[in-house]
Amino acid sequence: MRITRRLEFDAGHRIPDHASQCRHIHGHRYAIEVTLSGRIIDAAGQPVNGMVMDFADVKAIAKHHLVDLWDHAFLVYRGDTVVVELLARIPGHKTVVLDVIPTAENLAHLAFRILDPLYRDTYGNDLRLEQVRLYETPNCWADAIRGAE
Numbered sequence: 001m002r003i004t005r006r007l008e009f010d011a012g013h014r015i016p017d018h019a020s021q022c023r024h025i026h027g028h029r030y031a032i033e034v035t036l037s038g039r040i041i042d043a044a045g046q047p048v049n050g051m052v053m054d055f056a057d058v059k060a061i062a063k064h065h066l067v068d069l070w071d072h073a074f075l076v077y078r079g080d081t082v083v084v085e086l087l088a089r090i091p092g093h094k095t096v097v098l099d100v101i102p103t104a105e106n107l108a109h110l111a112f113r114i115l116d117p118l119y120r121d122t123y124g125n126d127l128r129l130e131q132v133r134l135y136e137t138p139n140c141w142a143d144a145i146r147g148a149e
């Protein structure tokens with residue numbers, strides 16, 4: 001069985017090597033969809049009975065470990081020194097410096113690696129992260145898939 005929880009956040013970025021518009025500083029209403037697989041829990045009387053994982057718990061983990069860190073931040077590539085240095089001059093600015101260029105593909109891959117160890121099987125139902133889908137716009141997204149991240 002697979003279940004998916006969607007969360008949304010706002011962030012700024014730019015793709016420094018892009019040939020067109022995306023080299024400019026701009027922002028997106030990103031969405032992230034976290035897909036887990038596992039067997040349906042059969043535990044009479046337990047709050048998670050009949051679930052793979054409570055959607056509220058799926059959300060809480062992704063929010064605490066990823067979305068709260070990226071929301072209203074500027075996601076900048078470490079090698080984009082002109083922007084890194086510019087943002088460092090703004091006191092208290094929420095900047096997330098990444099080792100990769102903040103494309104949808106790289107953000108999906110990074111999100112998968114951050115979240116993968118956090119979805120732990122606590123009911124013996126073989127729970128695991130299968131996919132992170134990262135929407136940059138409603139029309140553009142990237143999938144980081146287990147085994148092909």
Ligand SMILES: Nc1nc2c(c(=O)[nH]1)N=C([C@H](O)[C@H](O)COP(=O)(O)OP(=O)(O)OP(=O)(O)O)CN2
Pocket residue numbers: 015022102103104105136137138139140
């Ligand atoms: N493979 C990728 N291509 C592009 C990425 C990316 O992350 N991976 N990112 C961008 C830009 O950041 C941009 O935000 C997306 O631009 P665009 O294609 O213009 O998307 P829109 O939804 O704004 O376009 P519409 O034409 O309005 O649908 C570019 N490429």
Ligand SMILES: [Zn+2]
Pocket residue numbers: 013022026027028136
């Ligand atoms: Zn963009």
